[in-house]
Each structure stands twice: as structure tokens, then as C-alpha cells.
Amino acid sequence: MEPADLTKSTGAGELLQHAAKLTLRLHYRNLVNRSRLKKKCPGSPGEELRDCIEATLSDWFSKPRPPTEHYPETVDFFIDEATDAITPEEREELKVSVKLFLCESSQSSIRDAVQLACHTLAVSQLDSVIIAPPGPQEGESQTLANLQPFWEQLESLVRNQQIAAIGTSDLDKDLLEQLYNWAQVKPSSNQVNLASCCVMPPDLTAFAKEFDIQLLTHNDPKELMSAATFQEVLQEGVQDPNIGDWRLDWVLRYSVIVESRGIIKSKGYLVSAGKASP
Known part of the structure; x- marks a missing residue:
């Protein structure tokens, strides 16, 4: 699935009024290269995502767009000259690591996100994908x-060789053990948010060591970006308050790492949103 090319499109506000879905391909270096942000570093993952959206929409609007008679079902915002595509010659020395934040409960979102990531980075397989599924209802636990259902979708992508390894986020020892015992493709990693846990729980550490599960740390909030914030950023960036009510489906953050040196070559976000039903 490739989003519609907007090089033959008109204003974004008009496009979004007729569209059912939108995607944003956000390259981090496009953010840091912008002079207005050179003296400002995003303070959190949520702020970084917001700044990336604002930078991409601003750059998209700076390019002339001829009118069109046909409105695409999916509007795709990206910067023409910005790319993090990986060449075949450099693929062996690079690791593509992904974290997928699911905002809705549609399992098909996982397949769509992985396909768009592979297309954007010009690779056939992602080396690792960590999933952050939608949070449970208030007062309930995961x-x-x-x-x-989400793990079964990941397992299918592993069997199809689109993902090499899959991991989880914020599971305690009991839930990680349940998933491990049930899963056909075992989790290779589990992220732990040290904002709520200053030291790795001993029982989690012992279980992970016994079954060769890598424990990683992160500082991502439970909700990377609220629906209200996304709607606000989109309206401001598109410069049209009448674009309809949009909700995030998923946000994918990727990092391309030079394995031999342990440095990040590039990073970015892919975002998918759908128009809320009237």
C-alpha cells in the first residue's frame, strides 16, 4: 500500500476535507535543520513528534502544488527531497529498529505500519519491532x-520475513511470562519505563535473564500525542479549521543504527490518521 502522491494536488485543507485517511512521513533531520529550531531541543518524545509534524507541514506548504480534479482517499504529507532510504550496499551494516504506538484497536494497523516503514526505508525487513498497544480502559489493567490479537499479527509478519524480532513495552514479570508461554514467536525484548520504576524489578530481571529477553529502558509517555493535540497541530499546520475531525490510528518511530559503531544514522516518524465518523 503506497499513499497517493501529492505532487499533483492542491491545497491540503481542501484535500483533507475529501480524504478518509492521511499519512505523515517525518524525517528527524528535517526538524533539526530548520533554523527556527536550532536553538531548541524538544523536551519530550511528544514534543519531538509535534515539532516534526509542524516542520513537515510548513515545508510541504512552501512548495507549489498544482490543482487536481481528483481527490485521493489517502493524503500523504512528506518532503520530496528528504529520504532515509537505505541502499542495498549499506543494508548489512545497518539495523532498523522500530517502536509502534497503536492508538486504535485495529490489528490491520500493524501490517499497514510495517509496510509503510519498509517502503519508506527501502528495505524488505525490519530488524526489530517493539509494540505499544492501546492502553486498557480506565481502572483496568493490561x-x-x-x-x-496484536501479537498474532506480529507473528504473521515474522513468518513472512518482514520482521526479524519482536518485543513488548511495559509488561511486568507476570504478564511477560504469560505472553512468553503462550506465544509461538517469543518476545526478544521488553521495554521498561524508568520514570515509574527507578530500578528494574528483580523478578522481571531474573525472568528475562533466564529466557534471554533483553530489558530496555524508555521515557515515552503512555499517550504519545492526544487526539486533541493532534487535531490542533493539524489545523494549525494546514491553516484550515474546517478540515474535519481527525484521530490518530498509529505512530511508528524508527531508528537506523550503524551496528559496528553503535550510532544512529537516521531516525523519523510515520503517522497514520483517519477521519472520525460524523
């Missing part, structure tokens, strides 16, 4: 039953 359960294996909540995780299973």
Missing part, C-alpha cells in the same frame, strides 16, 4: 487477552 491482560494477555488484550495483547494476543
Whole structure:
């Protein structure tokens, strides 16, 4: 699935009024290269995402767009000259690491996100994908039953060789053990948010060591960007308050790492949103 090319499109506000979905391909270096942000570093992952959206929409609007008679179902915002595509010659020395934040409960979002990431980076396989599924309802806790449909989609992509390794985020020892015992493709990693846990829990550490699961740390909030914030950023960037009500489906953050040197070659976000039903 490739989004519609907007090089033959008109204003974004008019496009979004007729579209059902939108995607944003956000290259981090496009953010840091902008002079207005050179003296300002984003303070959190949510702020970084917002700044990337603002930078991409601003650059998109700076390019002339001829009118069109046909409105695409999916509007794709990206910077023509910006690319993090990986050449075949450099693929062996690079690792593509992804974290997928699911905002809706559609399992098909996982397949769509992985396909767009592979297309954007010009690779056939992602080396690792960590999934952050939608949070449970208020007052409830995450359960294996909540995780299973998402994990089955990841397992299918592993069998199809589109993902090499899959991991989880913010599972305690009991839930990680349940997932491990049930899953056909075992989790290779589990992220732990040290904002709520200053030291790795001993029982989690012991279980991970026994079953060769890598424990990683992160500082991502439970909600990377609220629906209200996304709508606000989109309206400001498109410069049209009448674009309709849009909600995030998923946000994918990728990092391309030079394995031999342990440095990040490039990073960015892919965002998918759908128009809320009237």
C-alpha cells in the first residue's frame, strides 16, 4: 500500500476535507535543520513528534502544488527531497529498529505500519519491532487477552520475513511470562519505563535473564500525542479549521543504527490518521 502522491494536488485543507485517511512521513533531520529550531531541543518524545509534524507541514506548504480534479482517499504529507532510504550496499551494516504506538484497536494497523516503514526505508525487513498497544480502559489493567490479537499479527509478519524480532513495552514479570508461554514467536525484548520504576524489578530481571529477553529502558509517555493535540497541530499546520475531525490510528518511530559503531544514522516518524465518523 503506497499513499497517493501529492505532487499533483492542491491545497491540503481542501484535500483533507475529501480524504478518509492521511499519512505523515517525518524525517528527524528535517526538524533539526530548520533554523527556527536550532536553538531548541524538544523536551519530550511528544514534543519531538509535534515539532516534526509542524516542520513537515510548513515545508510541504512552501512548495507549489498544482490543482487536481481528483481527490485521493489517502493524503500523504512528506518532503520530496528528504529520504532515509537505505541502499542495498549499506543494508548489512545497518539495523532498523522500530517502536509502534497503536492508538486504535485495529490489528490491520500493524501490517499497514510495517509496510509503510519498509517502503519508506527501502528495505524488505525490519530488524526489530517493539509494540505499544492501546492502553486498557480506565481502572483496568493490561491482560494477555488484550495483547494476543496484536501479537498474532506480529507473528504473521515474522513468518513472512518482514520482521526479524519482536518485543513488548511495559509488561511486568507476570504478564511477560504469560505472553512468553503462550506465544509461538517469543518476545526478544521488553521495554521498561524508568520514570515509574527507578530500578528494574528483580523478578522481571531474573525472568528475562533466564529466557534471554533483553530489558530496555524508555521515557515515552503512555499517550504519545492526544487526539486533541493532534487535531490542533493539524489545523494549525494546514491553516484550515474546517478540515474535519481527525484521530490518530498509529505512530511508528524508527531508528537506523550503524551496528559496528553503535550510532544512529537516521531516525523519523510515520503517522497514520483517519477521519472520525460524523
